[in-house]
Amino acid sequence: MNNDLDKNKDNTKENETPRSESREIIDDVTSSEYKYGFVTDIDTEIIPKGINEDVIRLISAKKGEPEWLLEFRLKAYRHWLTLEMPDWAHLKIPPIDYQAISYYAAPRKKEGPKSLDEVDPELLDTFNKLGIPLEEQKALSGMAVDAVMDSVSVKTTHKEKLAELGVIFCSFSEAVKDYPDLVKRYLGSVVSYRDNFFAALNSAVFSDGSFVYIPKGVRCPMELSTYFRINASGTGQFERTLIVADDDAYVSYLEGCTAPMRDENQLHAAIVEIVVEDRAEVKYSTVQNWYAGDKNGNGGVYNFVTKRGLCRGDHSKLSWTQVETGSAITWKYPSCILAGEGSVGEFYSVAVTNNHQQADTGTKMIHTGRNTRSTIVSKGISAGYSQNSYRGLVKVAPNADGCRNYTQCDSLLLSSHCGAHTFPYIDILNDTAVVEHEATTSKISEDQIFYCNQRGIPTEEAIALIVNGYAKEVMNKLPMEFAVEAQKLLQITLEGSVG
Amino acid sequence: MDNILLDVKNLHAEIDGKEILKGINLTIRPGEVHAIMGPNGSGKSTLSSVLAGNPAFTVTEGEAYLRGKNLLELSPEDRSHEGLFLSFQYPVEIPGVSMVNFMRAAVNAKRKYLNEPALSASDFLKLMRQKRAIVELDNKLASRSVNEGFSGGEKKRNEIFQMAVLEPRLSILDETDSGLDIDALRIVAGGVNKLKTSENATIVITHYQRLLDYIKPDYVHILYKGRIVHSGGPELALELEERGYDWIKKEVDNQ
Numbered sequence: 001m002n003n004d005l006d007k008n009k010d011n012t013k014e015n016e017t018p019r020s021e022s023r024e025i026i027d028d029v030t031s032s033e034y035k036y037g038f039v040t041d042i043d044t045e046i047i048p049k050g051i052n053e054d055v056i057r058l059i060s061a062k063k064g065e066p067e068w069l070l071e072f073r074l075k076a077y078r079h080w081l082t083l084e085m086p087d088w089a090h091l092k093i094p095p096i097d098y099q100a101i102s103y104y105a106a107p108r109k110k111e112g113p114k115s116l117d118e119v120d121p122e123l124l125d126t127f128n129k130l131g132i133p134l135e136e137q138k139a140l141s142g143m144a145v146d147a148v149m150d151s152v153s154v155k156t157t158h159k160e161k162l163a164e165l166g167v168i169f170c171s172f173s174e175a176v177k178d179y180p181d182l183v184k185r186y187l188g189s190v191v192s193y194r195d196n197f198f199a200a201l202n203s204a205v206f207s208d209g210s211f212v213y214i215p216k217g218v219r220c221p222m223e224l225s226t227y228f229r230i231n232a233s234g235t236g237q238f239e240r241t242l243i244v245a246d247d248d249a250y251v252s253y254l255e256g257c258t259a260p261m262r263d264e265n266q267l268h269a270a271i272v273e274i275v276v277e278d279r280a281e282v283k284y285s286t287v288q289n290w291y292a293g294d295k296n297g298n299g300g301v302y303n304f305v306t307k308r309g310l311c312r313g314d315h316s317k318l319s320w321t322q323v324e325t326g327s328a329i330t331w332k333y334p335s336c337i338l339a340g341e342g343s344v345g346e347f348y349s350v351a352v353t354n355n356h357q358q359a360d361t362g363t364k365m366i367h368t369g370r371n372t373r374s375t376i377v378s379k380g381i382s383a384g385y386s387q388n389s390y391r392g393l394v395k396v397a398p399n400a401d402g403c404r405n406y407t408q409c410d411s412l413l414l415s416s417h418c419g420a421h422t423f424p425y426i427d428i429l430n431d432t433a434v435v436e437h438e439a440t441t442s443k444i445s446e447d448q449i450f451y452c453n454q455r456g457i458p459t460e461e462a463i464a465l466i467v468n469g470y471a472k473e474v475m476n477k478l479p480m481e482f483a484v485e486a487q488k489l490l491q492i493t494l495e496g497s498v499g
Numbered sequence: 500m501d502n503i504l505l506d507v508k509n510l511h512a513e514i515d516g517k518e519i520l521k522g523i524n525l526t527i528r529p530g531e532v533h534a535i536m537g538p539n540g541s542g543k544s545t546l547s548s549v550l551a552g553n554p555a556f557t558v559t560e561g562e563a564y565l566r567g568k569n570l571l572e573l574s575p576e577d578r579s580h581e582g583l584f585l586s587f588q589y590p591v592e593i594p595g596v597s598m599v600n601f602m603r604a605a606v607n608a609k610r611k612y613l614n615e616p617a618l619s620a621s622d623f624l625k626l627m628r629q630k631r632a633i634v635e636l637d638n639k640l641a642s643r644s645v646n647e648g649f650s651g652g653e654k655k656r657n658e659i660f661q662m663a664v665l666e667p668r669l670s671i672l673d674e675t676d677s678g679l680d681i682d683a684l685r686i687v688a689g690g691v692n693k694l695k696t697s698e699n700a701t702i703v704i705t706h707y708q709r710l711l712d713y714i715k716p717d718y719v720h721i722l723y724k725g726r727i728v729h730s731g732g733p734e735l736a737l738e739l740e741e742r743g744y745d746w747i748k749k750e751v752d753n754q
Contacts, residue, residue, distance in 0.1 A: 446555065448589045453575035454551050454585050455605040455661060456612070466605055469595030469644065 036258035037291060040149075042107050043234045052098040053077065056204055059104050063173050063207075066180060076193035076203030081199045088104040089331055089360035090389040090421055093302070094265070097456040101267060103205040105232035107149055120431040126229065142168055146210045146226045146240060156210075158222065167251075168213040169224050174238055175211035182213055186244055188335070190310045198269040198304040198331075202238045206263040209239035214280070216248035223479055228257040230290070230301065236267035243273070244278035247313060252283040254482055257290055257326070263299045265328060266291075270305045274297065278313030278340065283321070285478050287333075287486050288327035297356025297385075300328025307334035311343035311369075319346040320363065323486040328357060332389065335364035338372035338403075345374040352490060353386030353418070362392035362423075367403040367433070376407040377470050382418035389421040396433040403433045411441040412470050414463070463489045503564075504700050505550075505669055506670035510561035512549045519545040521725035522561070525690050527669065534711055534736060535704045536613045537722035543704045544588060546722070547673045551585040552578050564670060579605075580612040581670030582699075586658040586675050593645035598657070599627065601645045602664055609665065630663040634690040652683030659690040670694075671702045672724040676710040686711030723751055 045263055047058060056077055060070040085096070107120060127147050146169065162169050168179060175183050192202035210226040230237050257268075268290060276282050284307075295302025303326075309318040319397055320334040336345030347363035349400035363375035376395065382388040394405045411420035422439055444466050452462035470477070475483050505527040512520040519542045527533055537543050549556050550563060552575035563570040565581055573581065593601065606626070609619040618626070624641075632655040646654050655675055662670050672678055672691065677686055691701065691714050703714055711719075712732070719736045721729040723744070728751050729735065739747075 003531055064627075101749065207719065398531075447592065450553055450555075451576065451591045451593070452601075452604075454579055454587075455601070456576050456579035456608040456666070457601075457604045458576050458608065461604060465600065466593055469593060469597075472595040499748050 005070060017207060036289065039233075040122060040231050042122045042126075042231070044105050044107055044118065046102050046105040046232055046235060049102045049234065051077075051101070051103060051205065053150050059205060059207065061407040062104065062106075063176070063486045064175060068184065068276065069176060072188065072193070073103055073204050074430070076200050077205075077345045079194055080197065080200035080204055083200055085197050086331075089391070090387065090423070091329055091331060091358050091360050093329055096265075096267065096302070098201075100234075102235045103238065105235040106205060107231075125332075126231070126477070127227065134322040135428060144222055144224050144273070146171060146224075147210050148210075148226060148228070149229045149231055160163055162222075164176065165216060165221070165341065166215040167220055168211065170211055172206075172209040172211050172242065175242075179211070179213070182244070183242070186242055186273065186275055188273075191271050191306050191307050192352060195306060199271055199306045202240060202269050202271045202306070204499075206238045206240040209270070210243075211241070212243040212251060212253060214245045214251045218248040219249070220251040223252050223254055225254040225256065228255070230258075230266055230268065233264065233266075235270065236437075238268075239270045241270070241272045243282060243284070244275045245277060245282045245316075247278040247280060249277070249280045249324075250282075251273045253285070255284070255286045255288075265293075265300060265302055267302045268304070268327075270307075272307040272317060272334070274309035276309060276313060276316040276318050276340075276343075277312045280313055281317040281319075282309065283319045283479075284309070284320040284334070286320075286324070286484055287478075287482060287489060288322065288324045288330070289489060291328075292326045292355070292357050293328040295355050295384075295401075297328070300357070301326065303327035303330045303332060305330075305332040307332065308337065308364075309335070309345075310337045311340050311345060311372075313343070314340040314369075315342045315344075316340050317346075319348070319477070321346075321348045321474065322350070322361075323471075323478070323488050324349065324351040324359060324490065326362060327359070330357075330359040330361050332361045333363055335366065336374065337368065338374060339369045340372075341369045342371045342373075343369055343444070344372070347374075347376045347378070347392075348477045349378045350471040350474045350486075350490070351388055351390075352380065352381045353380070353383070353388040355384040355386060357384075357386045359387070360389040360391055361392045364393040364395070365405055365406070366393075366395045366397075367400045368397040370400055373404045374406075376405070376409070377473055378407075379474055380409075380410045380411040380420050381414065381417050381467060381470070382420050383414035385415075385417045386417045387421070391423040391425075393425040393427065394403040394435055394437075395427040396430045396435070398429045400430050401432045403430065405433070405435045407435075407437045409437070409439045410470070412467070413441065413443045467491075502528055504531075504748050505567060506564040507550075508562045510546075510549065510563055511559045512545060514545070514556050515540075518550060518559070519556075519725055521588055521726070523727060525727065526699050527702070528675065529668075529700055532695070532701045532703060532716045534716060534719045535702060535722055535727075536706065536715035536719060536736060536739060538748070539706075541722045542725045543722050544673055545725075547585055547671045547702070547704060550578075551575060551583060551672060551704065576608065577612070577646070579665070579667075580609050582589055582669045584665055584667035585672065586662060586672045588674040588677060589660055590646045590649075590654045591729045592647045592649075594647050596645050597642055598645055599624075599641040599653060600609070602627065604663065605661070606664060633663045633693055634659045636660055636684055637650075641677070651678040652680065652686075655679060655683065655687050656690070659687055659694075663690065663694055666694075666699075668699050669702070670705055671716075673704045674706065675703070676707065684710065685713065708736050711736050721747055723747055 056073050107301050146156040191198050290301035318336050351359045353359050378390045380388040397401045507525040510523040720727045
């Protein structure tokens, strides 16, 4: 335990060489198989590669957008042109040729008279394979799903049922058509297009995503979930999610993602904006399982994401829970701006990196309101040759009296070649703030493995048990159905044979 | 050969190139309790580690059979499945892993090895409840993480609890009495005695006669410099208690 208030400090622990065979077994079992790596053979409309104002006009036209939204995109694009890709993260990012990416890909609708609701069976199949049935009869009860493939939303389930309560859950494109005032009011209100390089890029070319509005006093009766799937090659995915919880509302939202196995690197630059009004609560859970590249670090998704929530209302609450197992490179800091008096921000994260994966992830807790509280629990697990960094900012504004933050930041190392790094930034401008930071770095010890072995538990299972135990505090925050999935995922990521 | 549970012949083992065991011979039959005593550094804990298959040690010579099976060819988990249990001197903590998950993994791994179906959740919890009573552990045990935040006494009781659940043929209690107050010692020893049958056997590794007041040995062996230098009945332990180890050391060192 250490009380580390140093700004910009790198508590880097490179692992020394361990001793015995159980290490080799760990190395052995931490070679993973990715079971979502298939490609759907479907006729896809892909616009020519490259980005310029014409491309942006084309995307906007394809989606039949109003003029104000096109203007928003163009402003973002012009701003993006003035920016450089950020290089402060502890990541080695190969140069990205933004003119070599196609910014819009959509599964082509088959010819013939069909009802609007009908979804191509090929697409239904794809999502079935991913464990996401979309037919209303088979759809998961207790969970409404918006399925997004490449640049468009394929289908949203349970929409009518939710509408009875006044809950809006639809694709972003539909929201632009059906609820333009809401979108206009909130779009860019939490993550401005000026925020950063990837946010500007997303704002210029964003395709689809989900829109959620929970009206005053409504507790959303089911989990809302968006499932993102990249399918087409040579494309990027730039989705945008906007969630608004009005006064006294509650919603639990889940996000899952997968992509085919390809030699190329695919770019995923998303934005998530959340607005939480008085006494409302939003729980946002992510299980990120983009393709991570092969064992030698070829291919995989670049996951450069800006997620931020504004706790605008008094006593509002926003919880981020993430289980990050995929992507070749992750750059992601789901954050909370705690503006409302007594508002609460939480961030629970498990980030697993294996082989040559790199992750630089964490959160920002910005306390601008009085008596606001935040909790950060970050669990990094590194294996293979991977690099895993926690980067977090806790900021308390001058007028924000009585704020509290607790940060716990743990790293678990499974190999002798991986790295775990911690970059805590603490910026306190008010004397009444209480800020705690705890950090630990550990390895699975030979003794722990031998103890399990002696009780009859094979090494592979022992590692899964220990890793799940280590991550439990975060896994417990996930909704039930997701927790089981996430636990399995953790095992698959770290062990070849399980699952 | 039948009716021999453990047969150890001329066992040599080393760690980091240093020989610790220098020719151990030991034969144990079902129903017997053997005490292994000896001064610090004589190789007592090494013997238990080597029998259990701790990869930190290398066996350089000799043989060890458990119920006719060549122990040295088996992985640590298979030795466990074959009925070998080690109560650790220093049980490790496994944060976040609840006892119930840990033991379920252990029990079901053994059942898989024996081609038996996994226990249902309710049968398993029933088993936990029964066995827990043997060492007077309370019902919070199931939800607590393995050994995390346990007192010294609780850790040792937890070891005997695991022994009760796994029903081993041969239990090795490595310094189970160290760090125990008299009440904990009585509970732990009582647990071991309750688990004793005519089918299983126990090796009690200890420094002191004290534990042997509670767990009565049939044989006492004195380990010194990696060899068993003296074997006898329970009276040998009493003699050690009276005279200490010096006379043994002299006897061996003068040879």
